[in-house]
Amino acid sequence: xxxxxxxxxxxxxxxxxxxxxxxxxxxxxxxxxxxxxxxxxxxxxxxxxxxxxxxxxxxxxxxxxxxxxxxxxxxxxxxxxxxxxxxxxxxxxxxxxxxxxxxxxxxxxxxxxxxxxxxxxxxxxxxxxxxxxxxxxxxxxxxxxxxxxxxxxxxxxxxxxxxxxxxxxxxxxxxxxxxxxxxxxxxxxxxxxxxxxxxxxxxxxxxxxxxxxxxxxxxxxxxxxxxxxxxxxxxxxxxxxxxxxxxxxxxxxxxxxxxxxxxxxxxxxxxxxxxxxxxxxxxxxxxxxxx
Amino acid sequence: xxxxxxxxxxxxxxxxxxxxxxxxxxxxxxxxxxxxxxxxxxxxxxxxxxxxxxxxxxxxxxxxxxxxxxxxxxxxxxxxxxxxxxxxxxxxxxxxxxxxxxxxxxxxxxxxxxxxxxxxxxxxxxxxxxxxxxxxxxxxxxxxxxxxxxxxxxxxxxxxxxxxxxxxxxxxxxxxxxxxxxxxxxxxxxxxxxxxxxxxxxxxxxxxxxxxxxxxxxxxxxxxxxxxxxxxxxxxxxxxxxxxxxxxxxxxxxxxxxxxxxxxxxxxxxxxxxxxxxxxxxxxxxxxxxxxxxxxxx
Numbered sequence: 187x188x189x190x191x192x193x194x195x196x197x198x199x200x201x202x203x204x205x206x207x208x209x210x211x212x213x214x215x216x217x218x219x220x221x222x223x224x225x226x227x228x229x230x231x232x233x234x235x236x237x238x239x240x241x242x243x244x245x246x247x248x249x250x251x252x253x254x255x256x257x258x259x260x261x262x263x264x265x266x267x268x269x270x271x272x273x274x275x276x277x278x279x280x281x282x283x284x285x286x287x288x289x290x291x292x293x294x295x296x297x298x299x300x301x302x303x304x305x306x307x308x309x310x311x312x313x314x315x316x317x318x319x320x321x322x323x324x325x326x327x328x329x330x331x332x333x334x335x336x337x338x339x340x341x342x343x344x345x346x347x348x349x350x351x352x353x354x355x356x357x358x359x360x361x362x363x364x365x366x367x368x369x370x371x372x373x374x375x376x377x378x379x380x381x382x383x384x385x386x387x388x389x390x391x392x393x394x395x396x397x398x399x400x401x402x403x404x405x406x407x408x409x410x411x412x413x414x415x416x417x418x419x420x421x422x423x424x425x426x427x428x429x430x431x432x433x434x435x436x437x438x439x440x441x442x443x444x445x446x447x448x449x450x451x452x453x454x455x456x457x458x459x460x461x462x463x464x465x466x467x468x469x470x471x472x473x474x475x476x477x
Numbered sequence: 478x479x480x481x482x483x484x485x486x487x488x489x490x491x492x493x494x495x496x497x498x499x500x501x502x503x504x505x506x507x508x509x510x511x512x513x514x515x516x517x518x519x520x521x522x523x524x525x526x527x528x529x530x531x532x533x534x535x536x537x538x539x540x541x542x543x544x545x546x547x548x549x550x551x552x553x554x555x556x557x558x559x560x561x562x563x564x565x566x567x568x569x570x571x572x573x574x575x576x577x578x579x580x581x582x583x584x585x586x587x588x589x590x591x592x593x594x595x596x597x598x599x600x601x602x603x604x605x606x607x608x609x610x611x612x613x614x615x616x617x618x619x620x621x622x623x624x625x626x627x628x629x630x631x632x633x634x635x636x637x638x639x640x641x642x643x644x645x646x647x648x649x650x651x652x653x654x655x656x657x658x659x660x661x662x663x664x665x666x667x668x669x670x671x672x673x674x675x676x677x678x679x680x681x682x683x684x685x686x687x688x689x690x691x692x693x694x695x696x697x698x699x700x701x702x703x704x705x706x707x708x709x710x711x712x713x714x715x716x717x718x719x720x721x722x723x724x725x726x727x728x729x730x731x732x733x734x735x736x737x738x739x740x741x742x743x744x745x746x747x748x749x750x751x752x753x754x755x756x757x758x759x760x761x762x763x764x765x766x767x768x769x770x771x772x773x774x775x
Contacts, residue, residue, distance in 0.1 A: 351625065354614070354621060354625075357611065358619075360613075361612055362609055362610075362611055364609065366594075366611075367573070367597065368571060368573075368609075368668075369594075369623045369667065369671065370594050370602075370627075371594055371625065371626070372594045
């Protein structure tokens with residue numbers, strides 16, 4: 187029974203990882219930007235949520251209503267300025283620039299806030315509870331909620347990309363920027379929209395992480411970015427549902443590792459990650475375009 | 478180019494009228510063009526004008542002070558061998574290359590520094606070399622992308638389905654699954670639904686079987702019947718001579734010959750195309766060098 191519980195916990199944690207990963211996957215799929223600052227942006231989202239909660243006293247659960255739009259605007263602005271400037275100089279430059287951004291964010295947080303760990307307290311609401319099946323299997327409502335949010339976000343993204351006008355433009359630009367320009371599309375604006383969406387999902391991921399666990403200025407690179415990368419690589423680059431599958435595989439591997447030996451939790455995840463890289467480098471799902 | 482002036486009003490297309498030549502065979506195609514030059518001399522204002530355009534690819538000078546004037550309703554063909562600068566010229570007009578010198582005027586307004594997407598929404602739309610469809614999108618989605626920022630005009634996705642009858646049944650297929658000729662048709666459709674005033678066609682025949690090329694060029698009269706102006710680049714000289722009302726030959730970035738297809742001899746074209754003999758080159762110099770487009774159009 188303990189094993190079944192581990193697997194179920196792993197699947198649910200996979201939802202959180204998928205939430206981390208889908209923004210990373212979207213930005214790579216559309217703009218070919220490997221955003222090394224992705225994890226730090228999630229941490230920024232968590233800090234912004236902390237600030238919003240402190241100032242307005244709204245429940246942590248509802249902070250996303252304010253944080254997601256803020257991060258989306260930030261995403262559009264960053265894409266149109268810094269990241270676009272890097273893209274104009276070559277795809278490799280974006281690696282350097284986002285790495286630099288990551289360092290700046292981390293140092294900035296350490297400098298102007300502090301190195302303490304924080305979390306987004308959800309208080310004594312029902313969300314802190316869990317329900318049990320038998321004596322061994324426990325399903326925390328928070329993890330269930332995060333998993334549901336991840337599925338809704340992925341469904342929403344899928345729907346948006348395949349059916350909306352902007353979604354179509356995003357896919358067209360991802361296929362061929364120049365041809366999109368010849369159809370009258372300003373690809374830089376479309377990149378901005380895609381970045382806004384990615385940053386919005388990052389904000390959600392940051393808030394979810396802040397409620398689920400503790401974050402500090404360095405959480406972005408030492409945990410979130412690595413898990414997001416692992417989920418994307420395991421699932422397959424550029425595939426949205428692949429990120430959910432990748433997140434789940436990573437989560438399950440970690441929980442099974444923890445079941446064997448608590449210290450092996452993270453290690454088990456990376457072993458699976460390495461195995462996928464070695465045996466199926468294109469990821470578990472076949473490479474498809476954005477959907 | 479976002480100014481609404483002259484949108485739709487100045488080129489009323491005979492929408493449902495029979496296309497002038499029906500299925501244009503080569504002869505019919507040519508007979509239409511006899512009308513072109515008259516229009517050329519009467520029209521005082523070119524729709525598209527290129528003045529002394531110089532373009533560099535790094536150190537290489539791809540175009541050297543090339544000029545041209547395209548009048549409304551014309552089919553203007555740029556011919557020349559590989560590397561003559563034809564595609565560079567078209568891509569620069571579409572805005573994909575920055576010229577080092579010279580100017581591009583559209584409807585009398587300077588477009589030289591306008592971004593490519595603004596040129597497209599303004600009415601200069603290119604069918605790029607190698608089709609360049611959105612491979613992960615379906616046929617219909619490709620057309621919808623083309624129509625996203627369309628000007629007002631006669632072309633709709635439905636009308637594209639009318640002239641390419643097979644397309645409607647296969648509209649949910651990804652374009653990556655289509656044959657080269659079919660892809661070219663979709664690329665043309667994608668450009669048409671934007672309702673261009675000037676349609677730039679870059680090497681339609683590239684990589685296609687001759688019979689397919691024939692079929693695609695046979696569509697040209699139907700497309701022209703809606704009042705479009707066409708500037709095309711073609712390596713296949715005989716094809717270009719058949720459809721064009723005006724030709725211009727490039728060689729290593731220079732203009733070597735220019736005129737109506739009926740005015741130029743096969744020898745002149747050959748000499749201009751290959752840059753063959755000194756005598757021929759001088760002959761073409763004497764004929765064409767330094768003459769302004771309007772003085773030619775007597």
